[in-house]
């Protein structure tokens with residue numbers, strides 16, 4: 391890709407990656423060109439596992455800030471870069487530490503389990519972190535009489551509550567992308583493509599989850615699309631994921647689920663899309679912006695994250 395400055399980003403990024411011993415980790419919601427330049431593409435859990443175990447000196451995270459912060463917590467000795475510090479997460483930002491602290495105080499005696507889509511000050515307040523691919527299994531691995539406080543996603547919380555039947559109180563947060571999918575739009579697509587299977591992320595609202603043939607994390611959706619016999623799928627999550635789905639299944643059809651407002655393009659995560667090839671090039675060249683976290687905070691936040699990593703490893707996730 392030659393740009394206006396006459397720089398071939400792909401070959402320059404590849405050259406600098408090798409020279410500086412950088413690993414590029416990318417989430418499935420990144421654009422296709424970024425996924426293709428990455429050394430590893432995955433969901434939040436797989437990306438954390440890769441961040442915790444690799445031989446690179448520098449991690450460049452093509453994703454949102456909580457993901458890069460988690461990588462830094464898991465590999466504090468490494469330099470962790472993110473091409474745009476403003477690539478945040480509306481779900482993480484829907485949960486402020488001072489409010490969450492009160493929520494915990496008002497519901498004493500509960501194990502605090504939080505989704506990895508949180509800012510670091512929430513992780514510090516948590517007992518165990520989870521992702522969408524291990525939330526149900528982590529909760530099921532705990533004694534049945536344990537009472538749980540879950541945050542910040544109300545939809546994922548409601549999903550795991552129904553799946554596990556456990557006593558869970560859920561924080562009222564949500565992701566601006568997954569809340570926007572239109573049930574009517576999905577049903578209309580289903581009418582036009584009756585053979586298509588509806589596959590959605592657990593961050594979607596209950597009515598959307600109710601019409602789904604399959605619900606799972608981004609990697610679980612990709613795996614399902616590969617192994618299932620259906621020739622077409624209506625995909626209820628950020629459409630960046632369709633790049634991998636198409637790569638793995640060139641003959642299958644993937645239809646992005648529409649947002650309620652068909653003119654807004656708001657089924658895309660604007661934060662994920664802040665990362666561009668140009669920013670990755672500048673970031674790897676200048677080795678900034680860098681994720682910097684106070685070592686004491688790293689120590690505290692690593693406790694619930696490491697619990698998640700240990701339970702996941704034990705469960706073979």
Ligand code: 13P
Nearest residue numbers: 433434435521522607608
């Ligand atoms: P996954 O862990 O399923 O990739 O989800 C991350 C995310 O941000 C979903 O919106």
Ligand code: SF4
Nearest residue numbers: 479480481565567659
């Ligand atoms: Fe956060 Fe939603 Fe973007 Fe995922 S899609 S990173 S939950 S804002």
